[in-house]
Amino acid sequence: MQHNAIQLPPLNALRAFEATARLSTLAAAAAELNVTPSAISHQIRTLEETLDIRLFRRANRRLSLTKDGRTLLPGLTDGFRRLTAAVAELEANQREGSLTISMLSTLAMRWFMPRLPRFQLEHPEIEIRISTTARTVDLEREDIDIAIRHGHGVWPSVHAEKLFQLETLPVCSPELPRPGTPLNSPHDIERHVLLHADARPDDWRMWLDGVGEPHIKASRELTFDTTDFALAAAIRGLGIAIADRHIIQDDLDSGRLIAPFETSISHDSGYYLVYPSKRASHPKSVAFREWLLREAAVG
């Protein structure tokens, strides 16, 4: 009926004995275990009674191990060392160890990855693992520590902190506007190819609504799985993509992309940093979140 053939005596009594035997005095053991010597004395007595074996010889005012006590000690010391090591490993892992972060691939590629080296410089002890998926992941089930999600900041059983508001605008290669096919006003779009992302099918429509030209129709359209591909296509001069300002900022800065029009559309949704309430206080999680919020504030 019982998996372990032998029934262990009370664990705390074993620990009290182990500490006392190792340190030779009740006082020292008591200090190690944060209790009074009296408590230790009671525990040892309990253990001796449970086992029905005398472990210490009480001579003068000093304790010395009996043969049985000497038999028992090393195994216990070793056992408790193991337990301590196991817990210590877990806690070290908590402080340092790896941090798994989930986000959509476009954000990972265009915004997160370029910034990541700065975090790794600040916290070389934290190993980052990036998990990119299209769907919204269950943080608990997938062992995700932190996620960046797009939405309105309301999800069940997680904490959410806003990184930035979504703000989309058209971009294209600097080579795209040519003398015959300029891009000076939204109307010029009609002579160009519009690049769409399946994941965000409404971005173009919302932008055109925003500039007051809902009826503009492009000469051709191209659709990709993700914004990431649409942007890659834009860089290669295949047409005009539309994406969030944060995501394209680096490409704009480097000149790979230009924003032919001033107008950007502010959405009511945004990118949120999301994490399970349970892991909110873990040092590596806190460090990462603070860093990410700083990065988001910069741009």
Place this chain on the structure above:
Amino acid sequence: MQHNAIQLPPLNALRAFEATARLSTLAAAAAELNVTPSAISHQIRTLEETLDIRLFRRANRRLSLTKDGRTLLPGLTDGFRRLTAAVAELEANQREGSLTISMLSTLAMRWFMPRLPRFQLEHPEIEIRISTTARTVDLEREDIDIAIRHGHGVWPSVHAEKLFQLETLPVCSPELPRPGTPLNSPHDIERHVLLHADARPDDWRMWLDGVGEPHIKASRELTFDTTDFALAAAIRGLGIAIADRHIIQDDLDSGRLIAPFETSISHDSGYYLVYPSKRASHPKSVAFREWLLREAAVG
């Protein structure tokens, strides 16, 4: 201030987690630890809260380990296995292992040792160690499991069971009575050498008092440290020794010694089997005591 850098979470919580993780269900862990599943559930919750780390994923009505839980488990399993092994070793030692028996050397040589092989046949798993000393030993201090003591059966903090009453009688070599120096009545002793033992200086006087001849004086006297030596001398024909009937029985049976007179003196003291109350119930101790009492009853 603290020897162990890390403070262990409650040991019972660790054990509850370990069992549950190893056996996959609360019910199984509860059975192993002889508690209800509810208790296990509380313990695991306590552990998770103490560590501030989620160890199980609660999906459906099934538990599965998180990455952290998987990190923690093997170390704990190992640690508890070691603790269990240490205690098991001690308990096996208690059942079998060695049994240290203290007694005076004469008794050991002349009464105990000849009988010992029979015990070893019955209990080959118990290793006997015989400790012979002249003085009365402190059982606790010397790690003695059982002693055979001479006295009146009253000693502090030990159990005592009577083996046999002391009953002394004179013995000598069968060669000793010669035509010129017979041994037919106590008076004949005057023509012989009396062999004494320092440890029991009054035995001869008490015997002579007992036979109503307190004034008999031997031609010569020889004194040894112990009765054992006196008997060895008697066997070699050096004179007449006096000793307890049980001790010399084997020598009488084998014909090495004879008892020239019928009269033996019953003393009010005797040999007692003595053991610390604390070890009274240990199987190997019980087995030995039962055997020894049987042997003593036979003779």
Place this chain on the structure above:
DNA sequence: TTTTTAATTGAGAAAATTTCAATTAATGTT
């Protein structure tokens, strides 16, 4: 559908642990 199985929860009960204050006894100190 109903029944069973598994885990969880909260409250109260039970058990274990700890402290406190008093005691014993040996060791240093003056």
Place this chain on the structure above:
DNA sequence: AACATTAATTGAAATTTTCTCAATTAAAAA
């Protein structure tokens, strides 16, 4: 030699931990 110190022990009471019970949720099996 008297006195203060140090160490362990003890019993009773207080505290904390652990456990059970009964109720609840929810999925799986019949």
